Amino acid sequence: MIPPIARRFVAGETAGDAMDHARDLDAAGVGTIFNRLGEHYEAREPADADAEAYCELLSTIGDTDLDACVSVKPSQLGFDVDPAVFRENLTRVVGAAADHDGFVWIDMEDHTTTDATIDAFESQVRRYHGVGLCLQANLKRTPADLARLADLPGKVRLVKGAYDEPPDAAYTDKARIDEAFRDLLVGAFEQFDGGVALGSHDPEMIELARDLHREYGTDYEVQMLMGVREDAQRALAADGVAVYQYAPYGTRWLSYFYRRVMERKENALFALRAIISG
Structure with missing residues (x-):
């Protein structure tokens, strides 16, 4: 069972839990991007199991009027x-x-997998x-990948990037990353007819x-993480912006929760207050 302290960032352990969370978001005009937690599998069995779980979830979504989709990681599906x-x-x-008129986002992992991930998307x-x-x-x-x-x-989703990359492959200075992000955003709006997603809380x-x-x-949408600036998510949706919340679920929640807590000071303070208050 997921403890209350982690429920801020994780929608539940089961697909049913996640669907209940999506219904709550739908009432506020916010869509849902489901991610079943799991990555970097070393055996085929869990990768196949997660693929089947996504297929079942897409079927379930298709039987509702919820604005929801799924997002998958290459290493989760067996890369x-x-x-x-x-x-x-x-x-x-x-x-x-395709069978259920659904949508699939493909997450990008570290730079060593970029070519293969783009090829798979194409x-x-x-x-x-x-x-x-x-x-x-x-x-x-x-920039070259965007043009390609x-x-x-x-659609394309632009994010600043969260992986620890070598300096020959990636910018490491925050100001330079922000500059690159702005340039890419302009380029995406200029070039992409299918739509642009902004994966940012900035x-x-x-x-x-x-x-x-x-x-x-x-067309564009704003995508934010569950548990981060949720007041802004609802405010943007109320103002007519298409907003989607990236909502992870599943039994492998502990490492994800730890990353969320450690990446932002306010998340760590939230966790500390929850522990102290019991």
Whole structure:
């Protein structure tokens, strides 16, 4: 059972828990991006099991009127076992999305997997347009990747990047990453007809996206994590912005919860207060 202290950041252990959370968000006008927690599997069995769980969840979503989708990691679908396993499981998940008019986001992991992840996205989005890909602003290669994908259907999600990357592959200075993020956001609004997702809690970047939407007319959405600036999520939705909450669920919640607590001072303070108050 997930303790109350972790429920701020994790939607529950089961798909049913996650669907209940999505219904609460829907009442506030916020959509849901489900992620079943798990990554870097060293055996095929858990990767296949997670792929099947995503297929079942997409079927469940398809039977509702909820604005919800799923987001998968390459290593969760078996990339570390064999890239072919990842491609096979991704094909299964995207096939389920196509059967139920759903949407699948493909998360980006560290820079060593970027080429294979982009190749997989290209293959999938050509057969079903309800697929999106995450690109990371800290990687120096990303402007070229964005240009490569501009003529394809599907969506792109821009994030600043959270992986510890070598300096030859990525920017490490926060100001330089912010600059790269702004440049990519402008480029995405200029080039992507399918839509742009802004994966950020940064008010400055969100306001820039709103300005770019007014200038270019490109559809966009703001994606934020469960437990982070949830008041802003609801306020933006009430103001007419398409907002989606990245809501993880599953039994492998402990390491995810630890990362969320350690990455922001206010999250650590929240955890400390919860422990003290019992």
